[in-house]
Amino acid sequence: MYQKSKKIKIGRNDPCPCGSGLKYKKCCMNKDGNSAETLQEKYFRDYNIRLKNPKDIEKIRNAGALVVDTLNMVADKLHPGMKTDEINTLVHEYTIANNAVPAPLHYHGFPKSVCVSVNEVICHGIPDELVLQEGDIVNVDITSILEGYYADASRTFFVGTPGPEAVKIVNVALESIKRGIKTVCPGNTIGDIGWAIQSYAEAQGCSVVREFVGHGVGFDFHEPPQVPHYGRKGKGVKLVPGMVFTIEPMVNLGKKDLRILSDGWTVVTRDKSLSAQFEQTILVTDDGYESLTPWVH
Numbered sequence: 001m002y003q004k005s006k007k008i009k010i011g012r013n014d015p016c017p018c019g020s021g022l023k024y025k026k027c028c029m030n031k032d033g034n035s036a037e038t039l040q041e042k043y044f045r046d047y048n049i050r051l052k053n054p055k056d057i058e059k060i061r062n063a064g065a066l067v068v069d070t071l072n073m074v075a076d077k078l079h080p081g082m083k084t085d086e087i088n089t090l091v092h093e094y095t096i097a098n099n100a101v102p103a104p105l106h107y108h109g110f111p112k113s114v115c116v117s118v119n120e121v122i123c124h125g126i127p128d129e130l131v132l133q134e135g136d137i138v139n140v141d142i143t144s145i146l147e148g149y150y151a152d153a154s155r156t157f158f159v160g161t162p163g164p165e166a167v168k169i170v171n172v173a174l175e176s177i178k179r180g181i182k183t184v185c186p187g188n189t190i191g192d193i194g195w196a197i198q199s200y201a202e203a204q205g206c207s208v209v210r211e212f213v214g215h216g217v218g219f220d221f222h223e224p225p226q227v228p229h230y231g232r233k234g235k236g237v238k239l240v241p242g243m244v245f246t247i248e249p250m251v252n253l254g255k256k257d258l259r260i261l262s263d264g265w266t267v268v269t270r271d272k273s274l275s276a277q278f279e280q281t282i283l284v285t286d287d288g289y290e291s292l293t294p295w296v297h
């Protein structure tokens with residue numbers, strides 16, 4: 001008979017055994033060579049966030065380049081009179097031809113290969129027989145899986161010549177994402193991103209959708225953390241190198257309230273005002289950020 005030895009575990013919040021009076025986690029917890037916790041381990045344990053290594057990043061960058069090429073291809077072909085389902089065909093075939101998989105297809109039952117959201121549709125529009133009209137705005141949101149890695153990006157395009165409301169909401173959404181992206185650097189927080197977006201968009205008299213948020217991406221379509229497009233400076237998870245997430249503000253010309261249509265997917269503004277969105281996949285680097293889906297605007 002032997003007694004199983006019990007290792008006494010010191011809790012993170014217990015007083016440090018060195019007698020400093022500090023909590024263990026603030027003191028010796030990570031100073032013991034053997035038990036030193038890597039940032040990867042800490043972010044996974046505390047937040048379920050999987051940081052990406054240089055090999056992963058290269059793969060996501062490749063997927064991102066394909067997403068950007070696909071968006072550019074769609075931009076070239078977009079015209080009044082086109083059905084939104086034709087955009088689906090273009091994206092589906094281009095993705096497959098490039099040895100990739102369109103992530104939306106069959107994702108939680110989504111029936112198409114791309115989200116196409118016109119005018120008052122905020123996001124998750126299902127391509128169908130709808131014909132694009134001169135003056136419409138249309139968001140095309142593309143996520144491709146290349147060699148197992150995901151990248152996610154979208155742009156809102158004008159169909160033909162836009163009217164003043166279309167110009168306004170698209171410009172505000174575009175400036176919102178730019179401001180959000182610019183805040184990304186190690187030491188800043190998720191809340192800083194949301195604050196930059198919300199404070200700008202609301203100052204322009206627009207509103208920011210709350211129910212849909214940015215998200216970690218790369219190994220899967222939607223990973224932790226969530227990245228709200230509203231928030232407060234200094235709040236939320238601290239950004240560290242190797243984090244990869246989307247920033248994808250949905251900005252409405254009217255109120256922020258939304259409704260989901262009976263198809264279970266299409267999200268529209270409750271007040272039927274125009275809504276625009278832009279999205280990029282962003283990597284936190286040692287000294288700032290890199291877009292892994294760098295469309296130029």
Ligand code: MF3
Pocket residue numbers: 103104105107108110114115124141142143152246248279
């Ligand atoms: N691409 C969207 C996003 O930015 C998600 C679409 S889910 C789908 O997160 F099922 F509608 F494709």
Ligand code: CO
Pocket residue numbers: 141142143152153154248279
């Ligand atoms: Co997307």
Ligand code: CO
Pocket residue numbers: 152214215246248279
């Ligand atoms: Co996304």
